[in-house]
Amino acid sequence: MTHADALPEDASVRMLAILERMDARLSRLEATVDTLASQAPALAATAADTIDSTLARLGEQGVDVDERIQTSVGTLEVLTRPASARLLARLLERTEDLEALLDLLPQAPGLAATAADTADAVLARLAERGVDIDARAQAALQALELATRPEVNQLLSAAIDNSETLVKLGAVLPQLEGLAATAADTADGLIGQLAADGVDIDARVRGGLRAIELLSRPEVLAALEEGMPKLLELPGLAAAAADTLDGVIGRVLAQGVMVDERLASLITAAEVMTRPETVRLVNTLMSRSEELASLTEVLLESGVFAPEAADMVGNTGAALVATRKEPNGAVGMFGVLRGLSDPDIQRAASFALRFAQRFGQMLRHSPAQAK
Numbered sequence: 297m298t299h300a301d302a303l304p305e306d307a308s309v310r311m312l313a314i315l316e317r318m319d320a321r322l323s324r325l326e327a328t329v330d331t332l333a334s335q336a337p338a339l340a341a342t343a344a345d346t347i348d349s350t351l352a353r354l355g356e357q358g359v360d361v362d363e364r365i366q367t368s369v370g371t372l373e374v375l376t377r378p379a380s381a382r383l384l385a386r387l388l389e390r391t392e393d394l395e396a397l398l399d400l401l402p403q404a405p406g407l408a409a410t411a412a413d414t415a416d417a418v419l420a421r422l423a424e425r426g427v428d429i430d431a432r433a434q435a436a437l438q439a440l441e442l443a444t445r446p447e448v449n450q451l452l453s454a455a456i457d458n459s460e461t462l463v464k465l466g467a468v469l470p471q472l473e474g475l476a477a478t479a480a481d482t483a484d485g486l487i488g489q490l491a492a493d494g495v496d497i498d499a500r501v502r503g504g505l506r507a508i509e510l511l512s513r514p515e516v517l518a519a520l521e522e523g524m525p526k527l528l529e530l531p532g533l534a535a536a537a538a539d540t541l542d543g544v545i546g547r548v549l550a551q552g553v554m555v556d557e558r559l560a561s562l563i564t565a566a567e568v569m570t571r572p573e574t575v576r577l578v579n580t581l582m583s584r585s586e587e588l589a590s591l592t593e594v595l596l597e598s599g600v601f602a603p604e605a606a607d608m609v610g611n612t613g614a615a616l617v618a619t620r621k622e623p624n625g626a627v628g629m630f631g632v633l634r635g636l637s638d639p640d641i642q643r644a645a646s647f648a649l650r651f652a653q654r655f656g657q658m659l660r661h662s663p664a665q666a667k
Contacts, residue, residue, distance in 0.1 A: 431514065438517050496572065 351361055374380055419429055442448065487497055510516060545555055568574060581588060599605055627635070635641050 435512055435514060435517060438514070438521070442521060490567075493567075495567070499572065500570070 354361055375384075422429060490497060548555060636645070
């Protein structure tokens with residue numbers, strides 16, 4: 297006896313009913329699949345036609361569909377990056393702040409107008425003071441262009457490479473407050489000393505500001521632009537100059553020269569050369585440079601600077617000094633006659649007579665005497 301024969305009659309009936317329903321559903325599903333299979337080409341063609349017409353209309357409107365698709369794909373790729381997801385999550389966490397910012401957007405035009413009015417007022421005040429805003433803006437742009445040049449970036453890279461030195465400098469910065477106070481006291485003392493010596497500090501400061509104004513002129517900035525490559529060579533040149541200077545100072549010290557005293561003398565000479573009266577004297581001499589050149593030429597050709605003439609002037613000066621130290625007394629005619637018997641006085645009288653003869657000859661042949 298089989299297993300089916302062992303099932304009760306009502307269970308067999310239910311099983312047959314279930315199988316019949318499944319067979320009916322499979323038949324309906326097969327019919328639906330056949331229908332869809334027969335309609336699929338038409339549906340695909342309809343969808344393709346719809347897409348083609350849409351793309352055609354977009355092309356007529358000047359839309360680059362390929363570019364839009366590539367952009368959309370790129371945007372989707374960026375949005376699905378982990379970093380973008382984290383950023384979106386942070387933005388969602390700050391929704392309240394974003395809503396507050398959006399509430400402020402209607403006030404933006406008024407704020408912009410207020411800022412524009414303030415900027416206009418500032419520019420107007422600067423123009424009243426004689427400040428050329430356009431020239432300053434152009435100078436600032438030139439400075440920005442210089443700061444972004446490759447060679448400047450190389451200089452910054454070199455500074456970054458020396459970051460350890462910068463870190464050490466940062467460790468020294470907390471001590472700068474005391475150093476600044478000491479420097480301020482020193483500067484006050486120096487200014488007081490200069491004022492006591494009659495130096496006009498205000499005039500010197502105005503001169504320094506004038507120099508800064510000259511350095512910020514467009515033509516000066518253009519010259520600096522041309523000289524920027526040479527400036528990049530300065531660190532190496534400065535190191536070489538420092539080594540040379542150290543060697544020279546070492547040799548000078550070995551010879552017993554007091555370098556500090558010489559530097560103090562140089563500073564004093566520089567202070568004297570920058571005094572107003574010295575500057576006026578130099579300006580006067582420069583204004584009469586042609587006359588000075590003619591006078592120098594005459595002196596050089598006259599033989600005044602010849603070794604014999606210099607020796608004679610030295611002897612004359614020494615005799616004058618020695619005579620000045622002797623006591624004064626009255627000498628009469630007979631005293632003069634007795635003095636003529638002195639061999640030294642006879643040599644001096646002979647020199648005076650010969651000088652008078654030569655000088656008379658020159659006067660006779662000089663253009664001024666001829667007139």
